[in-house]
Amino acid sequence: MTGFDIRTAKAADYEEFLALFGGAMMFEMQADDLGRQLFEPERALVAVDSGEIIGTTRALTRDLSVPGAVVPAAHVTAVGVRATHRRRGVMAGLISRQLRDVPEAIAVLWASEPGIYGRFGYGAAAFDVSYEVDLHRVGPPDVRMRPGELSELPVDGAAKQLAPLLRSLQERRPGVSGRSDLYWQKHLEDKPDHRDGKTARRILVHRDETGSIDGYALYRGKLNWESSGPANEVSLEELVALEPAAYRALWQHVLTMDLSAKLGYGYAALDEPVQQLVTTPTALGRRVSESLWVRVTDVARALADRRYAVPVDVVLEVTDELIPANAGRYRLTADGPTAPARCERTEDPADLGLSVTELGAVYLGGRPLAEFAATGRVTEHTPGALATAGAAFGWPILPASIEIF
Known part of the structure; x- marks a missing residue:
């Protein structure tokens, strides 16, 4: 240089x-x-x-x-x-x-050019599913008997009411970024010259039977007219729901907008439950791409910070060309998903070998170690270690990032 x-x-x-x-x-x-x-x-x-x-x-x-x-x-x-x-x-x-x-201990990003960041030890750890829904074909279910009610919030004061829901989502799904008051302000900013011909943002909330908000959706509309009649477009920007009733009600609303033919949503998870709620899943128009890339910058701290789905005791040999201090053998032990993990350097023989790139890719629990073993990027030195560690690194809910930052 x-x-x-x-x-x-x-x-x-x-x-x-x-x-x-x-x-x-x-x-x-x-x-x-x-x-x-x-x-x-x-x-x-x-x-x-x-x-x-x-x-x-x-x-x-x-x-x-x-x-x-x-x-x-x-x-x-x-x-x-x-x-x-x-x-x-x-x-x-x-x-x-x-x-x-x-x-x-970790750095994360959305990659505009995915081919670049693997060279620096980033691994694609979560996948984004974009929907382009044909609202005439998708066939959402009738949920008129749902409990709770939908209403709209004004922008002023909305962040304080929505922030606890995002925090609760973080406690359930990996890959979700937190927002300070300033980041909420930026997220809800709605300058007219940034709308690209769409309406002002709507803030839709679902209230449970006690009146508490347990879900919200941020969306816009765009006028469109075709020779066959109205074909408006709905842009769903974010949907967070803590309970099944809220999830069903919010999706029901945006999938059945009057005069609308298409809905776009760019931040669905691979295991997005809306697939269960429609009668024609192919009408969701799904497209999958990488979303969150993870780079582990401190192996011991990063591995001790997360939890593991099943008990594990494994020695990992990690290579890292960019941060040599990261390289070496680490013993990772944990007693299950509710127990704190321990990760320390060791001179014991390695059970598995991998680079920091593969470690980043599996860190959020969305990609299995076996995927990388199949191409030789994870090496099993102790028979059975791949299955045991793979089960531990997995997680019941797949990671998803709900915003580009």
């Missing part, structure tokens, strides 16, 4: 940082007060050439649900390089330094 320096960002870099990343992604990014408040210069890096910013990356301070726990996770975003400085090692320099610097 020559011709540029990497340094920690400064508060005064905010607008130039934003402009560089927006240019790299080919869309306009407007500086505003809320964005400035969320900018953590001490957690952002810039590459500089002749005093000009040519590359960016930042890590957001947020937490993430993992199997059996909610832990701090460096939420990596805004990775960009000026078009005139590509293929010069700028991105590699930024990402490598960032991963060595973050204090959290």
